[in-house]
Amino acid sequence: QVQLVESGGGLVQAGGSLRLSCVASGRTVSTYAVGWFRQAPWKEREFVCVISRNGGITRYADSAKGRFTISRDNAKNTGYLQMNSLKPEDTAVYYCATSSLPLPTMGRDYDYWGQGTRATVSS
Numbered sequence: 001q002v003q004l005v006e007s008g009g010g011l012v013q014a015g016g017s018l019r020l021s022c023v024a025s026g027r028t029v030s031t032y033a034v035g036w037f038r039q040a041p042w043k044e045r046e047f048v049c050v051i052s053r054n055g056g057i058t059r060y061a062d063s064a065k066g067r068f069t070i071s072r073d074n075a076k077n078t079g080y081l082q083m084n085s086l087k088p089e090d091t092a093v094y095y096c097a098t099s100s101l102p103l104p105t106m107g108r109d110y111d112y113w114g115q116g117t118r119a120t121v122s123s
Contacts, residue, residue: 002026002112006096009117016086018119022079022096030054030074032098036081037107039116040092047105048094051079059103063089086121093118 008020022034035050049060049070058070069082079096094117097110104110 002029002032002098004096004098004112004114006094006114006117009094009119011120011122012086014086014088014121014123016121017082017084018086020081020083020094020096020117020119022081022114024077024079024098028074029072029077029079029098032100032111033103034070034072034079035097035099035104035110036070036079037095037097038090038092038119039095040089043092045095045107047107049081050099050103050105052103057103059105061105083119086119088121088123091119091121 003025005023036048037045039045048064051058051070055072067085072079097113099110101109
């Protein structure tokens, strides 16, 4: 099993930045793709981005392209999500998750999930 713990959320003004972290324990995260999802109030969870096992390939939702950057440090068993130029519509609880598939974008393809960290962007 893999346990995931996110951190780094908070309150930021529009145009600001946040860096989310996702620390894994239990099994080495290098055997999994790491993805980020978010769920805004009254909305369904949505895919944000995913990074391959070795970090060489990434995929982003259109809403994240050009503003968000996903990365990972397998030596630290940690994944990151750098979010820049934040907008009020980015307000959500952000979840990291791991998958044995290469670069999944659907939540059902992920095996382990963290509890989430809340990001609030004020206008």
